[in-house]
Amino acid sequence: MIRVLSHVxxxxxxxxxxxxxxxxxxxxxxxxxxxxxxxxxxxxxxxxGFGSNLPELLDRGVRWVHFIGTGxxxxxxxxxxxxxxxxNSRGQSAVPIAEWVxxxxxxxxxxxxxxxxDAPPAPSAEPVRLGTLEGxxxxxxxxxxxxxxxxxxxxxxxxxxxxxxRRPGPAPVDGVExxxxxxxxxxxxxxxVIVAPLTEETRGLxxxxxxxxxxPGVHLVNVARGGIVVTDDLRGALDDGTVALASxxxxxxxxxxxxxxxxxxxxVRVSSHVSWNxxxxxxxxxxxxxxxxxxxxxxxxxxxxxEPDVGY
Numbered sequence: 001m002i003r004v005l006s007h008v009x010x011x012x013x014x015x016x017x018x019x020x021x022x023x024x025x026x027x028x029x030x031x032x033x034x035x036x037x038x039x040x041x042x043x044x045x046x047x048x049g050f051g052s053n054l055p056e057l058l059d060r061g062v063r064w065v066h067f068i069g070t071g072x073x074x075x076x077x078x079x080x081x082x083x084x085x086x087x088n089s090r091g092q093s094a095v096p097i098a099e100w101v102x103x104x105x106x107x108x109x110x111x112x113x114x115x116x117x118d119a120p121p122a123p124s125a126e127p128v129r130l131g132t133l134e135g136x137x138x139x140x141x142x143x144x145x146x147x148x149x150x151x152x153x154x155x156x157x158x159x160x161x162x163x164x165x166r167r168p169g170p171a172p173v174d175g176v177e178x179x180x181x182x183x184x185x186x187x188x189x190x191x192x193v194i195v196a197p198l199t200e201e202t203r204g205l206x207x208x209x210x211x212x213x214x215x216p217g218v219h220l221v222n223v224a225r226g227g228i229v230v231t232d233d234l235r236g237a238l239d240d241g242t243v244a245l246a247s248x249x250x251x252x253x254x255x256x257x258x259x260x261x262x263x264x265x266x267x268v269r270v271s272s273h274v275s276w277n278x279x280x281x282x283x284x285x286x287x288x289x290x291x292x293x294x295x296x297x298x299x300x301x302x303x304x305x306x307e308p309d310v311g312y
Contacts, residue, residue: 002297005029005041005060007051008068014045015286020293029053035060043296045289055079064296068285070276071225073198077308086306087292091145092284093276097195097223098149100275104247105154105191108219109133133157139189140164141182141205142196142224148173150193162189166201166310183213191219197312198225206230211237217244223275226252238267249275 003025008014011026027041031051040061046054048069058065058079067075067088080086106112109131138154140147140163151161155175162177164185171178179185182205186192192214196202206220207230220243222229231252237243249271251262262268292302306312 001025002042003027003040004043004045004293005039005057005062007031007044007046014289015282016293017290020290023297024293029057043293050075058084064292064302066289066292068289071198072306072312073225073227077306077311080308085302086308087302087304088306089285089288090304090312092288093278093281094145094149096278096281097146097275098153100249101150101193101195101221101223102153102157104221104269105133105136105138105193105219108191108245108247109136133159135160136190137162137188139179139185139192140176141185141192141194141202141228143171143173143176143178144195144197146223147193147195150195151176159191165196182210186210186214186218188215189218190215191221194220194222194224194228196224196228198227199311202228204228204230206234208233208236211242214242216241218242219244220246220248222246223249226250226254235261235265238265243267245269247271249273 001023004027006014006026006028009028011021014026016024027039029035031053033053035053035056042061042063044057044062044065046065046067055076058081063084065080065084065086067086070088070090070093072086072088075086111128111130115128115130133154135158137160140150140161143163143165147163151173154161161175162179162185163171164179164182194206205228211233226248229252234243234246238246245267247269248262250273251270254273256262256270262270288304295302
C-alpha cells in the first residue's frame with residue numbers, strides 16, 4: 001500500500017475506483033499551515049494555485065507529484081528531488097478549449113454579437129460586412145494537445161494553418177506548415193492563437209516588437225497564460241489598429257482588478273478563464289489520475305510527465 005497526500009481531499013473527491021481504494025491510503029492535507037510532524041507520503045496530489053506548504057510536503061518522502069490541472073507555472077520545480085516525478089493532466093481540456101477558439105474566430109468573422117439587431121433596420125442601412133474562415137491564415141503559437149485539437153477543427157473550414165513550437169520537426173497533425181521563428185509565424189496572419197505553456201522562453205514573447213511584425217487587423221486569441229502577452233503593449237497594438245480584436249480567456253494580471261482598462265476597451269473581449277470547462281472535465285481528470293496511479297503501483301513509467309528543465 002502507498003500513501004497519497006492530497007490537497008484535493010479524501011479518496012471520494014479523487015473518484016478512485018474500489019480496487020484502488022484498497023491499495024492506497026489517501027491522507028487529506030490542508031493547503032495552508034504546517035504539515036503534521038512525522039507525516040510522510042509516496043504521492044502528492046495538488047491543484048491550481050498549489051498550496052503554501054507544498055515545499056514542505058515535497059520533503060516528506062514524496063516520489064511523485066500529480067497536478068490535476070494543466071499549467072504548472074508557479075510550481076517550485078527546483079524543489080523536486082532527482083527521483084521525484086511531476087505529472088499533470090495536460091490534454092484533459094483540449095476539446096473544449098479548441099471549440100472555444102473556433103467560436104472566438106467565428107464570432108470575429110461573423111461580427112457577433114454586433115450583427116444581431118433589436119429593431120427593424122433602416123431601409124438605407126448598409127448590410128453588415130461579414131468575413132469567413134475560408135482562406136484565412138491561422139497562426140498557432142504552440143502545437144501540443146490543444147493546438148492539435150484546434151487544427152483538427154480549423155482544417156475543415158479551409159483555413160491556411162501555420163504553427164510554431166519549441167521542438168523542431170514535422171507537425172504532429174496534417175495540414176500545418178511549421179514555421180522557424182515567431183516573426184515568420186505572425187507574418188500575414190489574420191488570427192493568432194496562443195496555446196503555448198508559460199515558460200521563461202515564452203513569458204512576454206508577444207510584445208511591442210512582435211506586434212510591429214504583424215499585419216494590421218489581426219485577431220488575437222489567448223487561451224494559454226496571460227503572461228505570454230505584454231499587457232501594456234497589447235493596449236498600444238489595439239489602439240493603433242494592429243490588433244482588431246483580442247479575445248482573452250486569460251490575462252495578466254489574473255483576475256483583472258475592478259476598473260481595469262480591458263473591461264471597457266471596445267477591442268477586447270475578456271472571459272474568466274473558462275474555456276477549459278466542459279461536462280466531462282471531472283471524469284477525465286479522474287481517469288488520468290487513475291491511470292497513473294496504476295502505473296505507479298506497478299512500477300511502470302508515468303504518463304504526462306513534466307520536463308523540469310523546459311518547464312512543461
